[in-house]
Amino acid sequence: MPTEPSPETPDLLARHRAVIPNWVALYYDEPIEIVSGRGNRVVDATGKSYLDFFAGILTNMIGYDVAEVREAVERQLATGVVHTSTVYLLRGQVTLAEKIARLSGIPDAKVFFTNSGTEANETALLLATYARKTDQVLAMRQSYHGRSFGAIGVTSNRSWKNNSYSPLNVHFLHGADRHLPQFRGMGDADYIEACTADLRHVLATAVGGDVAALIAEPIQGVGGFTTPPDGLFAAYREVLAEEGILFISDEVQTGWGRTGSAFFGIQNHGVVPDMMTFAKGLGNGFAVGGVVARGDLLDAPHAIGLATFGGNPISMAAANATLDYVLDHDLQANALKTGTLIIEGLREAAPRLPIVKDVRGKGLMFAVEIADPATGAPSPALATRLMEETRRAGLLAGKGGLYGNTLRMAPPLTLTLDEAAEGLGILVAALELVNAEASA
Missing domain, CATH: 3.40.640.10 (Type I PLP-dependent aspartate aminotransferase-like (Major domain))
Structure with a gap:
């Protein structure tokens, strides 16, 4: 009888591509497998930890391993x-x-x-x-x-x-x-x-x-x-x-x-x-x-x-x-408090970063739209590069927009002020790095 592939099979991506439709999108040049989570962080199969700013596409609304749930x-x-x-x-x-x-x-x-x-x-x-x-x-x-x-x-x-x-x-x-x-x-x-x-x-x-x-x-x-x-x-x-x-x-x-x-x-x-x-x-x-x-x-x-x-x-x-x-836990109030910190921080940084076309959002639902610094045209390539850099720095973000040039983020509503500041720091640093690359 045929047997199921071993869970230790190293090339999960190849197995995915063999049996999952091509139109099922995967993030990142090297897609990650999330194997555990606690609070507002997740860990991938290599042991790398990430602050989660996308929450399974806005679905893990109060984070991971919540005792009450x-x-x-x-x-x-x-x-x-x-x-x-x-x-x-x-x-x-x-x-x-x-x-x-x-x-x-x-x-x-x-x-x-x-x-x-x-x-x-x-x-x-x-x-x-x-x-x-x-x-x-x-x-x-x-x-x-x-x-x-x-x-x-x-x-x-x-x-x-x-x-x-x-x-x-x-x-x-x-x-x-x-x-x-x-x-x-x-x-x-x-x-x-x-x-x-x-x-x-x-x-x-x-x-x-x-x-x-x-x-x-x-x-x-x-x-x-x-x-x-x-x-x-x-x-x-x-x-x-x-x-x-x-x-x-x-x-x-x-x-x-x-x-x-x-x-x-x-x-x-x-x-x-x-x-x-x-x-x-x-x-x-x-x-x-x-x-x-x-x-x-x-x-x-x-x-x-x-x-x-x-x-x-x-x-x-x-x-x-x-x-x-x-x-x-009045998480609506927490979304306003932590989201305001992040959105205001991104807007403060935006004027010195020509790749940032727009910062928008309300509460813990915010986005950064990315453009070519020379032409002002939407730049999906730079948005993809930014995604890679935030992942490398330990933060998960989403991508979207009519032209595919927008990082969209929606952390769990349980995000703390310290985590909001941490995520903001990662985002600004990544934007600075990609902006320097694009402007060189």
Whole structure:
């Protein structure tokens, strides 16, 4: 009989490439295998330790080896019930739904749990198109909402779209593209006015009949943490309300206090949406996603539905413990404090570093956009070089942006002030080194 490869096989990368699709991206010239973690640090297979500023793509929200989460999962495992499905009552699911409904601020809210953010966004789009009886949807330029068929349809980033086919009729709006010539130099108020006028023009010219919803990220994740000015979505909401168009806030990356200034990202705009989608950090590594929405929207579909794995006992135990930890330790306030230290430090260093085109973010969700110092053009190559240098110095960061030239970072919300200062020092030193190389 064939046997499994030995876990000691040295060339894990070759094995990966033999059986994992080519489009599954790996970071770094020499990809790393993370084998352990504690607090806000991880260790790779060579024994090298890293301060984690990307948290498994914003998923290990309260760090690694958290006793409260581990013990909650172990208690559930000890019952022998790992899975039952949603055809039975699930106490942990009801408890978590009650918490999320209360925190959402959405009137008469109900919650449906899924396995991922992609699935959550698919559910929200289904609810909106069902309620409004139309396939027309509005989304934002530079957006990303997942890798499934419908989610790709509302994604506006060519690097993440495999084809133009979609079950939806989608029109894309301005709002996170202030780098374009027609918006350059505008203040927030003028930019919001221009974008709102464009929304009205789209509704007058591009759509036919009713529109189901606008789906938007309060801060664009894959888009490189590009951030619309606060108040944009409030202005959009006023226009949408005139025609009964629903508003879906994709909080997969901005939820649970990460922005520091609000518990959900959309609250920075003073807006209560009709629906919010969530995933990633809520389970601190355990798979959980979902939709919180007005009860009438979630109750409306006439066909039977369920989620085999959504809301399962293990993920609910982890998510309840994670959310309680965030609230009990006021990690939203910590995100504001530590994030402010880092963002202000990066902005202070930026004027002497020509490769830095922009520093942006809120709380523990921040990014550095990299450009060619001679031309000012986006430079994915320099961003990649910077990634390598931060890894060498012991810090893990993410990469994104419409042009692939942005380092995006979102440390665990448990980051300490000392760790924030340490990470800032690594980032500034790496920027100085790469800037010197590029300017030589």
